[in-house]
Amino acid sequence: MSDAHGIGRRELLTGAAAVVAGATLVGLSPAHAVPVAPGVTKFPFQAGRSVRVLVTGDAGTGTRNQWAVADAAREFHRREPFSLAIGLGDNIYESGPTSATDIQFAEKFENPNTGLDFPWAMVLGNHDTSSVLPGDGGWLLRGNHEVEYHANSARWWMPSRYYSVRVPEENPVVEFFVLDLNPLAAYIPPFLAPYWAVDGQYMNEQRAWLDRAIAESPAKWKIACTHHPYLNNGPHGDAGRYEGLSIEPINGVHAKRFFDEHVVGRCHFILSGHDHSLQVLEPTQESKGTRQIVSGAAAKTVGGEPKITPGGTDHSALYENYHQLGFMVLDLTPGNVDLRVVTVDLATGAATETFDRRLA
Numbered sequence: 001m002s003d004a005h006g007i008g009r010r011e012l013l014t015g016a017a018a019v020v021a022g023a024t025l026v027g028l029s030p031a032h033a034v035p036v037a038p039g040v041t042k043f044p045f046q047a048g049r050s051v052r053v054l055v056t057g058d059a060g061t062g063t064r065n066q067w068a069v070a071d072a073a074r075e076f077h078r079r080e081p082f083s084l085a086i087g088l089g090d091n092i093y094e095s096g097p098t099s100a101t102d103i104q105f106a107e108k109f110e111n112p113n114t115g116l117d118f119p120w121a122m123v124l125g126n127h128d129t130s131s132v133l134p135g136d137g138g139w140l141l142r143g144n145h146e147v148e149y150h151a152n153s154a155r156w157w158m159p160s161r162y163y164s165v166r167v168p169e170e171n172p173v174v175e176f177f178v179l180d181l182n183p184l185a186a187y188i189p190p191f192l193a194p195y196w197a198v199d200g201q202y203m204n205e206q207r208a209w210l211d212r213a214i215a216e217s218p219a220k221w222k223i224a225c226t227h228h229p230y231l232n233n234g235p236h237g238d239a240g241r242y243e244g245l246s247i248e249p250i251n252g253v254h255a256k257r258f259f260d261e262h263v264v265g266r267c268h269f270i271l272s273g274h275d276h277s278l279q280v281l282e283p284t285q286e287s288k289g290t291r292q293i294v295s296g297a298a299a300k301t302v303g304g305e306p307k308i309t310p311g312g313t314d315h316s317a318l319y320e321n322y323h324q325l326g327f328m329v330l331d332l333t334p335g336n337v338d339l340r341v342v343t344v345d346l347a348t349g350a351a352t353e354t355f356d357r358r359l360a
Contacts, residue, residue: 027147029205033159037151043118046083047168054116055328057088057227057273058125059298060108065346066299069325070112072344072351076329077116083167084118086176088273088295089125089227091146094134096127100148105156113155121165122146122158124180125227125273131188138188140196143180162206164213174332175219177210177267184254185228185242198254207262214266220334221360224267224290227274228252230259231284231292233320234275234302237309244309264290268337268360276300278326278341280355282316291359293339295328297321319355326354336360 027034036042054073059066076082092104113120124143131139143161150158157165161180166172183196183203190196197203214222230239237244240256248254263270265288273296281292292315302322308314319341326343341355 026144027150027158027160028144028202029209030160030163033163034147034150040152041154042157043154045119045165045167045169047170048083049168049173049334051083051167051173051332052080053330053332054082054085055088055271055293055295055330056085056298057123057294057296058090058276058300059087059112060091060104060127061093061299062104062108062112063299065325066108066112068346068349069298069327069344070116071349072342073327074115075351076342080329082116082118082329084165085116085120086225086271087120087122088225088271089123090127090135090273090296091122091125093127093299095130096139096142097145097149100145100152102145105149105153109156110153117155119157119165120155121176121178121225122156123178123225123227123273124158124161124182126182126186129182129186133187136188137182137186138190140182140186140190140193143182162209164217166217166219172217172219173334174221174223175213175217176223176225177213178225179210179263180206181226181228181255181258184249184258185239185252187250189249198249203258207258210262214262221269221332221337222267223269223271224263225271227272228255229272229274229292229294230256230264230270230290231281231287231313231315232272232275232294233279233281233308233312233315233317234277234294234322235305235307235309236275237312241309241312244311246311264288266290269293271295275302277302278319278321278324278328278343279317280319280339280341280357280359282318284315293328295326297324297326299325301325318357321354326351
């Protein structure tokens with residue numbers, strides 16, 4: 001049997017059988033985008049030439065921590081309105097939703113974000129696709145509930161598992177490429193489901209789509225949005241060395257290959273969560289000029305964990321914070337990219353801008 005936040009054996013086997021049988025699955029690609037339900041009006045993306053983005057990740061706990069960070073974002077929005085938000089995955093802790101009408105969407109997204117009334121472009125994380133253990137990423141179909149929820153919410157923007165957003169739509173300042181790398185980084189790899197395999201249909205279609213979408217993008221700034229980071233000074237480690245492991249594929253070697261072949265040198269920035277920290281890393285020779293930014297402290301922090309995963313690399317950073325909650329603010333115009341980091345004191349609720357830098 002399954003509980004309100006778990007997944008039962010019958011649902012697991014039924015979903016696996018659907019993949020094997022080649023069933024039609026909603027929202028897998030932009031070509032299969034989920035339409036908005038009748039009576040639901042989405043908050044619109046803006047049409048201006050200055051774009052202010054709330055960058056937040058790993059928020060979906062429904063806890064006091066999430067509410068404290070959301071309160072700080074509401075206060076910031078009152079002074080300096082956001083155009084949109086990027087939610088960098090782990091949207092519904094600990095194991096993802098069980099349906100498109102799961103009450104967790106209200107408890108862990110809608111209610112905490114009341115008043116933050118703009119589009120939230122959402123990324124799938126490993127906790128959104130859990131099977132046996134929270135965060136194992138072993139039940140990829142579970143992410144479809146979050147895609148289906150796109151039809152029901154004014155805020156939540158996830159029309160497909162991977163997609164892009166141009167802001168503004170015409171003559172865009174920025175295009176965000178929202179990616180689903182969970183099949184490449186799951187702790188329980190999809191060995192028995194060829195569709196989700198490293199070189200299976202789903203990932204090959206995503207690769208082809210991304211190559212084409214980046215090449216055809218007219219945007220001044222091109223930004224990849226992923227849950228799993230490419231470079232990371234925190235305990236989860238770099239792609240190819242996730243968790244300090246040498247065991248393929250759970251060390252993210254295939255995620256690294258995806259980044260190397262399809263993202264770095266093509267996008268200006270990679271925005272990621274997963275690591276419960278705030279990091280602004282310098283571009284490296286390996287990243288071909290692409291800058292990695294990690295914003296995963298919207299409800300949890302690294303705390304007492306070691307900063308660097310054993311065997312990991314201490315990348316040069318403009319800013320790092322592993323012990324405070326917070327979010328980031330990205331301001332984009334045709335000529336500039338500015339980034340601020342806002343940390344939140346849980347005891348007092350006070351928000352402090354701890355980093356402010358022009359990145360481009």
